[in-house]
Amino acid sequence: MKIAITGHTKGIGKACFDLFNTNNNCIGFSRSNGFDISVNGVVEKIVQDSLDADVFINNAYFEFKQTEIFKHLFEQWQSLEDKTIININSRSKYGVGKNQFYASTKKDLANTSYQAMFNKKNCRVININPGYVETDMVKEHIGKFNMLTPSKVADTIKWCLDQPQDIEIGELSIWKTTLR
């Protein structure tokens, strides 16, 4: 399988890249190799370069850009049965946490994705909502909250992806049973 991943050099993205790259052909898009999604035009370029992949992991975060990537890619893939889009969302989409801007961008991604999924379509769409994960993004919170490891999230994504093509794990939320 060919798997495209945004933000493949850090955190959850890196864990996915390392896990999937052993048995698949992975292609990564990160700032480090010239794909900064905050720059105009880069989102379109990433989608264009990923069209022949089987799976797209929409992982890199910048404001509302994840929603933009999803919209562009869904437009191209919605009629194709053998494609899977995986959005890395967040527990924040439930409106919890102090950073309400971050929460609103994640809610936007969730709602855009539901709107697309619940109409007639052929590709699979999977939304993953992890709680705190031990990554650079939340390094100031390490030790204050119980956190998942990036590889646990990657394993869970693999489980969703490995389901038969006629099963869609449309949403999966995963976090530590107790937060502190």
Added chain:
Amino acid sequence: MRIAITGHSKGIGKSIFDTLQQSHNCKGFSRSNGYDITQDADKIIEESNDFDVFINNAYSGLYQVKLFDMIFDKWKDDPNKQIINIGSKSKYYPFNDEQPQLKKDKRSSKAYNDNKKSISHSIYAKQMYLSKQCKIITIHPGYTRTDFIKHHWDNVNMIDPKDVADVIQWVLSMPSHIEIGELGIWHPREF
């Protein structure tokens, strides 16, 4: 594990019961064996107290919320307990009367949609904002090949009740410190 399940004699509940019973000690509560969630909630919760897992599956109006609240009150500080609620994919969208209906008439289908939303929101309130030790898991199946919606079998692509049971078995295999808070499972091309 000792597993209690409501509505174990039909549909998704039966498949969960039959699957889990092979490797766990299961007890079912259904109208067929004298337990009606609309009348016997106290008795069901009382008799489930010593179990490790409570599967809140039987649906009747908002009684699923009542059962969730009751068992959560008893189990919230116990890290060895798990509550699994069976919600519905219909909670994700507004009532749409152009879709194949889940209940016998439009009014109960609308109520089903509203109630499944309420169930999901009452659960978040406890899952997200209270300090708790027990696990709370909610599964939202899409159209599932059960007798309740036999009349739609030919016009909607559905998942099998066994698919839901398998997912629950996977969720139960997680270590105690990991909570699969919510999981939606359905056919990617229902219509």
